[in-house]
Amino acid sequence: MSFEYPWRLPVALLAILAVGWYLRYAARRRDAAALLYSNVAFVREAFSTSAWIVRMLVAAWIVSVALLALAVAGPRITLPVPVQQGSAVICVDTSGSMASTDIAPTRSAAATAAARAFIRRSPPGIRIGIVAFSSQAEVVQPLTSHHRRAIQALAQLPPPNGATAIGDALALAARMLPARGHRVIVLLTDGVNNTGVNPMAVAQRLGELHVPVYTIGIGTNSGAFIPGTGEPAQLDQGALRAYAQVSGGTYARASDAGELRGILSHLGGVTGFEQRRVDASLAFALLAGLGMLASFLVGSFFGGYR
């Protein structure tokens, strides 16, 4: 923890001491108006206030005053906070194999629904772009902070058709991302690359640039066929795990649309966090106020004495 205005700390302590002195002075003046009683020890016994409650009240009060002094000095602490200017590109596989129905209703529909969930869960301010790829990659939605626009763009994804150029998609996504800041790529595919540049090389390069690729394997190896082709629809988990590993991301497999949405929703939630120094003055002041209020209320209920 550091302080924005460290010189305020002794000033605040002096001010607190001055206020304390004044309150004591005022209390002495109030003594004249105190209720004269035969034996205050009897009153204390009658109220049966536990000593630990009084000690707790005093401790709470001291801690609250200390927090107030710290709040005045402008404390700064490092915390994981939602990133407001991060960027994420979602690469959605639209190759012919995504028409398979081993995930209900189809792999393609499941991927689209999951991408939609990811966008909805992303913190405001995160810029999102969408790349569709099959035999080649194309930008469906450039980076935008208008999440509603990105969701609308998902409707423009082409129907499943053609080969799978994962390397091209990753390269295009990398070009869309800004040079700095918090950046991620989310790859939604069944993982069988059969055209374009080598995806492993691109993933390696992205890792060097600190751009993690989160790969989501869509589909199963249940022996389902690609509709209209007679070819078996496959899922290359090994390749997807390798792309994620070399780039610093993670791999997850979604065997149905619901699970896929869950994974991507979680990813959307964690994408936007970054360690930052934040101003904790308000939090400290609120804690101090709560402490004082709590000690007052506890004192009100149980009765305090000195």
Added chain:
Amino acid sequence: MPATDRGRRLRNALLTGKRRPRLFGSGSPSGLRGDGYEFAELRAYVAGDDPRRIDWAATARSGALQTRVVLEDVALTMAAIVDTSASMRVGRSTSLLDCALDVLRAWFEAVESEDRAMQITARGAVPDIRLRGRAAATAAFAFHASASEQFDLWNHLRIARAILPAGSALLLITDGYDFTEEETVPDGDAMLADLGRRYDMTCLVARDPWYEGLPLRGFVRFKDAQSGRLLDAYIGARQRRAYVEAVARREARLIERLEQARWRAAPLLEGAGPASLYAAFGVGHLVQS
């Protein structure tokens, strides 16, 4: 300070009370050196008189049985101890001490010509124990302990035990906080019992001014009348209830303790001092406000 009707009834109650020592024959029941039976008068013998009291010389002269009446049969020794500690200087409209002084006045109003009257102080009896009658009562009532004089209940009781002849009537007016100093007076109960055996003991326990309930709510600062110590407390419904219960419990326990020691004990109500005294002797009714 003329004797009032209720004063006379109070005196009569003391004279005929069961606590009054019965004097038989000769000898001295007094612990005071030289203070034996003192001749008062001769009267005609009545059935029940102790034969040892018959004055045979007077009988021979008059031709009828004559009984010697000693002063102890017709005169009282009335003493009082008033708690003058700072804890008695609190109260609602009047202080407990002012109320105690009203009681003291009523007590000494019962004194008649041959009675002794005195107030027990830290330095002994005021006035001297040999003084009798209304003059003694007036002097006893006029004494006021100086504010700087520390009141020590147990010390006063020890002095009374050393001074007073057996059968004396001793009135104690206190708020009772000194009775709880068990650590300083480990044999307190034995001493109270001893006093109860030797004297006609009466204690009026000054009732807490806020017996019915504390007058304040919320954050209240108390100041100890004795030590000046402060106590900040919050008074809510729970505290008010606890306080009323504790005050009633304390008064009841104190009275029970004194009664066990054969004392006559009763509460002293603010603004009704003399009435509290007469009620304790059964010569009046006390209307509790």
